[in-house]
Amino acid sequence: MSGFFDRLFGTKRSAESAKERLQLVLVHDRTDLTPAQLDALKDDLLKTIARHIDIDPQAVQIALERDGREQRLVADIPLRSVARRRAG
Amino acid sequence: MTAKVITLTSGKGGVGKTTAVANLAVALAADGRKVVCIDGDIGLRNLDIVLGLENRIVYDVVDVIEGRCRLRQAMIRDKHYQDLYLIPAAQTRDKNAVSPSDMVRVCDELRADHDFILIDSPAGIERGFRNAIAAADKVLVITNPEVSAVRDADRVVGILESEEKYSPALLLNRLNPVMVKNHDMLSAADVLDLLAIQLIGVVPEDEGVIVGSNRGAPVALEPKSRAGQAFRNIAKRLQGQETPFLDLDKQDGLWGRLQRLGRK
Numbered sequence: 001m002s003g004f005f006d007r008l009f010g011t012k013r014s015a016e017s018a019k020e021r022l023q024l025v026l027v028h029d030r031t032d033l034t035p036a037q038l039d040a041l042k043d044d045l046l047k048t049i050a051r052h053i054d055i056d057p058q059a060v061q062i063a064l065e066r067d068g069r070e071q072r073l074v075a076d077i078p079l080r081s082v083a084r085r086r087a088g
Numbered sequence: 089m090t091a092k093v094i095t096l097t098s099g100k101g102g103v104g105k106t107t108a109v110a111n112l113a114v115a116l117a118a119d120g121r122k123v124v125c126i127d128g129d130i131g132l133r134n135l136d137i138v139l140g141l142e143n144r145i146v147y148d149v150v151d152v153i154e155g156r157c158r159l160r161q162a163m164i165r166d167k168h169y170q171d172l173y174l175i176p177a178a179q180t181r182d183k184n185a186v187s188p189s190d191m192v193r194v195c196d197e198l199r200a201d202h203d204f205i206l207i208d209s210p211a212g213i214e215r216g217f218r219n220a221i222a223a224a225d226k227v228l229v230i231t232n233p234e235v236s237a238v239r240d241a242d243r244v245v246g247i248l249e250s251e252e253k254y255s256p257a258l259l260l261n262r263l264n265p266v267m268v269k270n271h272d273m274l275s276a277a278d279v280l281d282l283l284a285i286q287l288i289g290v291v292p293e294d295e296g297v298i299v300g301s302n303r304g305a306p307v308a309l310e311p312k313s314r315a316g317q318a319f320r321n322i323a324k325r326l327q328g329q330e331t332p333f334l335d336l337d338k339q340d341g342l343w344g345r346l347q348r349l350g351r352k
Binding site for chain 1: 234239243245271281
């Protein structure tokens, strides 16, 4: 019954919260990187890339991802096209 | 005969290491295997009472290591199975009374005459854990579907994998199928996805486990117990037999049978 009301009001069931929270904490436990350190790393990466090419910092996505027991740092960095830059 | 050394460990305390060792030992012995279990929790001895052998202890594993008795003298024979033995932990000493090489030596001496040596690791990731895994051919990491137990299991798996010698398998203990169905407990699939290691078995929560410990007669001796069946299945897998996983959704009792009838 509680499940029905949770769905009605969009509350998350506790198992789902447990899994999401564990996914985050395990990535940081395994890499020994705190969220603050990860943010600092992202900033450094962005600055370095921006020195060489024109990027939109808002569009960049850098995140730690799990792949089985391996973690990887995945960066998605859209490049501004030369044509658009000239037009602008 | 060359025994396989299997260590059960968990990181977190209270997830069921000792009960699992006792149940797997009994199930392996019931299959006719020669089994020795070693209580690796020096200072916090418990495997003896779960197996119902607490009144028979004369010597312990530290007496063996320090040469006060022969190995044979510290081996306590089980009440039900004549090929099942316990080597108890010392109660008045600490973890530093044993070293990893001591454990390797004791296990090597036992290997020739047995099929399985089961080691009950203490909680934690310090000396006692190092001692418990030193001689292991296989490590079973036991956890519960609960955030702190899963997190600690992940740490232990990480440590074991960094040593490369071990490829740990997961034993998920105390799963409550009703709570899983209500999405209020991590499912076996969730825990497997998080920890990403091989699964050796899932044991459902079962009041019979405590009743068994109370009596000093592990639940694996109970033919009708679901947890007992799960432990017996894991014992088969340890012997290399393919055994299907229990259908934990199947509810026993009148209500379960009525529900199944209703679904047909």
